[in-house]
Amino acid sequence: MPELPEVETICRGLRPLVSGRRLFRVEVRERRLRSRVAPGIPSRLQGKAVLGVERRGKYILFLLEGETVWLFHLGMSGKLIHVAGGRPREKHDHIIVSLDNGHELRYHDPRRFGLSLVVSRAGLEGLAQIRNLGLEPFDPRFNGDYLYAASRASRRRIRDLLIDQRIVAGLGNIYANEILFNAGVRPTARAWRLGRARVERIAEMIPEVLQAAIRWCGTSFSDYRDAEDGFGEFQNHLAVYDREGGKCRVCGATIKRVAVGNRSAFYCPACQK
Template sequence: MPELPEVETIKNTLLPKLVGRRIGEVTVTLPRIIKKPAPEEFVSLVVGKEILDLSRRGKYLLLHLSERYFLVFHLRMTGRLLYLPAAVPVDKHTHLIFHLDNGEHLRFHDLRTFGTIYLVQEGELASIRGLASLGPEPLGPQFTPAYLEDALAGRRIAIKGALLNQELLAGLGNIYVDESLFRAGIHPARPAGSLTEDEISRLHRAIGDVLREGIRYRGTSFRDYVDGEGKAGGFQERLAVYGRGGQPCVKCGSPLQRVRIAGRGSVFCPCCQPSGSNVD
């Protein structure tokens, strides 16, 4: 699933291409991906709207339209939002096409069809439950060590599971949680409420560093993720633990372990991320 750096990269690649464009017509081949309003109303409302801006909130993309409308995209597992020339053949996994006034296409492509699209007015954004309940942005001013300490206090859930909770912190997923915990030297199964002040400070710093680096390298591509121009990211070449179970730790050389925590595969170094004691 695209996480914060991937969605931010998609936003950054699409923004200069879309702002100022108008939507001429819309082709929908899989109506069920449109969650609000009904597909026929969706098409009639979108046609003719000007694209004013594109923003990101957590793992959601928000296309700001004229007349205070918003197109909200949640890419989920395999969704892609691609800006392509109209002459590029449309493949079978393209489920919605916005025909733009410059003759180009904005296409929503989704192999597994878990992605969702909403069209709402500004005052209705809170009706999208997953969007409305998001916690603070981990690269925003609200995410401070003090916030993280308060959010984790008293929680017995594994720190890995706590960081995956979008209501606690928006945009993190399996890749960047594993990488952040490794950099902070924290075992992913540690109870969230057991972290010391020093560990919380290290984790706060690691989350920011990992996400900024992920954005700088344009996201992580293994199978499905590409940016708005169809280009793969490069952060997969810099991963220290994610996807590297059994391989040597980049710091100490010990074999990395892969276990299941909070229902997700988790990779960590048993030496650099000890389970029962603090890291020097």
């Protein structure tokens, strides 16, 4: 599933390509996504100009004229790309938007676990998908004090606390593993048992690791592509995630994998305590 760096990369790529453009035609070819695409979406979107592209957590937000917001979540396998209008259509191109300059936006999703809905600007924060999101990692209010307070109220393992969208909006398993490696903390450590200094170190590493991933346009293992259908490159710089049996890039120890909840966690037994 695309996480914050991938979604942020897409937003940054789309912003100069679609801002100021008008949605000339909206074609929904497959409504059966995670939630069915509402029949009225094309009529609510067609003719509107794009004022901007923003991100909240793992959600892409198209800000449209008329105080309208078009929200996307890419699910497990979705991609939202800007292409030339003459590009052949593919089997899983479920939503196609023709822009007023002849280019197209295409939502492609083989597993159909994504989400697309339209809401008023005033109603955005009240959406079930948005209203319970925690702080953004780049929010000035996100700091060691915030994360330490959250950790005191949790009996979960620290990896699970970090990927809780009610605590850190947009953070997922890939980057939680990388952050904990950089902080020197094992993913299986109980959040409430960590001292303030260790939690503050984790909080410090969160924006640092995410910014590094954004600079490399995110992580592409299989489905993720950027706004112009290109691959991310951060998979070439991962320290521990999906590297079971490999050598730690810092100390040479063998990277381990452990099941935490229903996801795998990866760590260096020497660098992380």
